[in-house]
Amino acid sequence: MDIRNKANRIRLFNFSTPQMRAFHFSWFAFHICFWLVRHRPLMAIVREDLSLTQTQIGNTIIASVAITVIVRLAIGVLCDRIGPRKTYTGLLLLGALPVMGIGLADSFETFLLARLAIGAIGASFVITQYHTSMMFASNVVGTANATSAGWGNLGGGTTQILMPLIFSGMLMLGVNEAFGWRLAMMVPGVVMFFTGIGYWFFTQDAPMVISATCALGVNCLKLPAKTVPRKVFSRRQGYPCVGTVRCLRPLLWRGADNQQYCRHLLLR
Incomplete structure (x- = not known):
């Protein structure tokens, strides 16, 4: 870990740290979202069932891509305002509705209309890159971003493999093609919904920074109330700090600004 508790190594089989949990949940969530925005394996059946023309199919594809561009801008703002955890959870839970x-x-x-809503899920790329950037140090953040994005893009291949299999499974249950493709779309929607729940419970916005001077938007551990004036960690002043922290040396007061300084402790 570096001084701000960002991971300086990618440990793929370690799920105990918030950095690696964010890494795995973010790429998997992007993988699911990329899986959902591709309907090509079942498009021939959908076209026949809904009597769509080639022009109409082309228009749905154009609309899906266009809405992604717009929504990505909004998602970037939300990541800055409320953090990647809430943003990704909301996108996954809400996005599961039009998928199903x-x-x-x-x-x-x-x-x-359904394709427009599903196309908005493509904005998940922004959150994935944002979250991994928050969790990894400068010596490895590029690798983390590239890996999470690459594994997420594999969702396009997952679509080609799994959706025909799921559709075939529905036919084996005795349903017709018109009903089978509709049931097949329920499966990735359910997976997406539960991924959103897992994202909420198993990730956090940023690595824990242990410091007496907490920065806005960073998860911090504060000093005991007996040692630190409560006003320093007031939420009204923008210090979202929770828990307790111990200092390696006595607190020092610097001039009249009453700012406190404490050495960083690294969480193991």
């Missing part, structure tokens, strides 16, 4: 609801489409218009 696309099975209710019965016309070009309803299918287009």
